Amino acid sequence: MKVVFSVLLLPLFFQGLLAQCPLSSELVNDEGEKLCARMYEHSDMYFDQSCKGKYLDVKNGDDFPYMPLLWGNRISSLVVASRCTLKVWSQAGKGGNNKSFNAGVYYQLKDYANGLFGNWNDAISSYFCTCN
Numbered sequence: 001m002k003v004v005f006s007v008l009l010l011p012l013f014f015q016g017l018l019a020q021c022p023l024s025s026e027l028v029n030d031e032g033e034k035l036c037a038r039m040y041e042h043s044d045m046y047f048d049q050s051c052k053g054k055y056l057d058v059k060n061g062d063d064f065p066y067m068p069l070l071w072g073n074r075i076s077s078l079v080v081a082s083r084c085t086l087k088v089w090s091q092a093g094k095g096g097n098n099k100s101f102n103a104g105v106y107y108q109l110k111d112y113a114n115g116l117f118g119n120w121n122d123a124i125s126s127y128f129c130t131c132n
């Protein structure tokens with residue numbers, strides 16, 4: 001009986017430990033409002049554990065030439081909602097390199113090229129998000 005009990009509890013236990021990226025089609029904030037994107041502080045080499053740490057919710061039309069306090073050069077994974085596009089820049093004031101992320105899950109921003117030698121991990125310094 002004790003063994004059965006432990007097995008049943010296991011999925012609940014891991015749910016709290018392992019992050020899991022939401023689907024583009026199911027991206028809503030804690031109040032259930034549709035989001036344009038959600039950006040996360042951390043990522044993980046194991047994709048089913050990515051989208052970790054604190055997150056920054058982005059609504060349709062959000063336009064931030066300067067990142068909200070403490071969010072500059074910090075984002076490591078993100079999800080863009082269906083029919084939305086998140087454009088990001090590597091320098092504040094929409095300077096430097098830019099990249100447009102279409103709807104989808106981006107588990108590790110270090111996998112996406114930023115200029116010739118860089119990547120987008122901890123490199124986002126401004127953003128603009130729109131949905132159709």
Ligand SMILES: [Ca+2]
Nearest residue numbers: 041074075076
């Ligand atoms: Ca980070």
